Amino acid sequence: MDMVPVTMPALKPGAVIHGPRAMTDTLLGDFAGELQSRGFRVAGLIQRNLDAGDACACAMELVDMASGEAIRISQELGAGSTSCRVDPAGIAEAGSRLRSALDGKPDLVVVNKFGALEKDGGGLADELLWAMAEGLPVLTSVAGRLVGEWLEFCGGHCDLLRPDAAALWEWWGGQRLYHDLLLGVRDGPVGRIARSAHWLLVEGPDACGLARLPRGADQAGRPLEAYAERGLRDLAGLVQSTDLFEAAVGLASLNAHYNRPDLQVDGGNGLDAFAAEEGRVICVGAFPDIARRMPHALVIDALPAAGEYPAAAADFLLPGCAAAVITASTLANRSLPRLLDLARGSRVALAGPGTPLTPRLFSYGVEILAGFIVDDPDGMVRSLAEGATPRGFRAFGRQVTLRRPE
Structure with a gap:
């Protein structure tokens, strides 16, 4: 059968709303750099301020995410000058580079800020509008005093974000974890x-x-x-x-x-992760031995047994729970992103032999990855031919746990 690919959902433009002293350049730069290091195609400009000595205010430059090159955008007017220090030639060069990068339809377009120039139609306003019109994921920052101007600029079609990394990953969205893993x-x-x-x-x-x-x-x-x-x-x-x-x-x-055999991870069963957790604990998937390991957990399953809840119950059981253990099978049936959204703010473990053991998943709200490493491929192939269950897999590999760093 020919594969029917799933495309990543469109994102509204994201605007980080901040006060006068927020370090949004660093926040946006770190986020864009992390995505770039994972293989996503990132285009954009991040501002960097340099110490120009006592005689002048700091020098400003924009770093081109595609090339890593810096473009000076400030003029040295002297300590007593009250004129605008922004260099129009530098802004023009930065805009030209960004327009060229947008032709490649990047996965993310980041522009360090929507500021005084952009609200009046100058600066990088044209590039922001072009990227948004093309449906590209756009991320920028907006000072609190300019929120009204920003909403008018984008027609209210945007997501207003907190100035922290967790908010940026929530905006980026769980559906993108599949492409991230790939x-x-x-x-x-x-x-x-x-x-x-x-x-x-x-x-x-x-x-x-x-x-x-x-x-x-x-x-x-x-x-x-x-x-x-x-x-x-x-x-x-x-x-x-x-x-x-x-x-x-x-x-x-x-x-x-x-899930390589040489991976440095701890042992242990994923169902033990939240055994001592106080508050409401949810298990999505009727794991074997769950009644003994997590006797107080509320179990959600597609085919619920007596005392368990149907899949639709996730909508009211996961929000506000203390912790949730989610079966890795939700990756294959594509329900995991929605479940992570419902459990946002709770401790989450992804568990089962099908769990990918990679820190990439931590950014999407998972705290613990409880998976399986095969040490004896021949034995595992034989066990599958004989219809073995996960309990029988243990003779040919080991249960392991990877935890998100504090």
Whole structure:
């Protein structure tokens, strides 16, 4: 079956609202730089102020995110000058560079601020309007005194953001975690693919990855040999498919990159993460042995047993909970971003053999990654052929836990 790709949802322009002393240049620069380091295509300009000595105010320059080059935008007018120090030639050069970068349709456009020049139609106003008209994700900052002018400029079509990193990641959105995970995968040959009625295994150059097949995944007429002929990165791209079987193949391929045997992680069962947590604890997914390990947890499952809640209950159980353990199967059925939104502000663990063990997920609201590393690929393939459950997987690998740094 041909893959039907899922595109990332459009973002409203994001405006960080700040007071007179906020370090928004650093905030936006760090966020844009982090996305760039993960492989996202970032275009934009971040202001940097330099000490020009006692005789003058600080020198100002804009750093081009695409090239890393700095463009001076201030004039040295002397300590007694009351004229505007902004250099029109520097602004013009910065605008020209930004317009060129926008032609490449970047994943993020960041402009350090919407200021006095932009509110009057100057500065980088044209570039901001062009990027917004093209539907590109735009991020900027706006001083509190200019919020009215900004809303008029963008027609009210925007998200107003707190000046902190968590707000920027919330704006960026959980749906983008799939592309984020894919950007980190190193390509290589696929050794073999195996499956049971409920589980898939993909063997890459450095590791084996597992994924549970979502309920409703159509396995008929799916020759695994055809998938195995593709490279690991290409196969991992299937995680963006709307086809449930192919999405599971993509997730297992992601894990064949991230869940390497040489990964330095702690051991332990993910269900123990919040066993002593006070307050409402939610489990999304009826994990084996959950009644003993988390006797007070409220369980949500697609096919709830007696005493459990249906999937729709997530809407009123997750908001405001103290902690939530979410099955990694929600990655394959694409419900994880919505669940993370519902649990925002709570402690969250992603658990199960299909959990990708990568710090990239911490930025999207996950605190603990409780997954599985395969140490004996041959044994694991045999166990799948025999219909083993996750309890039987333990003879061929180990449960591990990766925690977000404090």
